[in-house]
Amino acid sequence: MPNDELSDEYDFSQLSGGVRGKYVERYQQGTNLVLLDSDVARAFPTQESVNEALRLLIQLAERLRE
Template sequence: MNEEIKNELEDELREEYDLSQLTGQVRGKYVERYRQGTNLVLLDPDVAKEFPTHESVNQALRLLIRLAKSQVVK
């Protein structure tokens, strides 16, 4: 086997990590959130500066939705 490939396949976990001390894990802890769906959007830096929290982004988008709906010609 090529030495470079062999190195990539080796475990990268440091020896000082004792996995037996990891307790309290819950299988499927976030499965309901996953099932509900999650939309992640990467904001450009200039936009993120103006909307630093998810609440501010959601508030602005809701306003935009209301404005767009009010402009619909019936």
């Protein structure tokens, strides 16, 4: 692509300001990102609403198993 700004190769030794392992602790804690389909995102627009709905679903599933 002629307008592509990405190089085939980068010399990371010339980059400054990077911190190795900056997010490793957060990663090890189990951070989980999920991409919602647009219809689901409209119904559950916040992190709290998604978690509340999933917790309710878990409770319902547990009651059905009893």
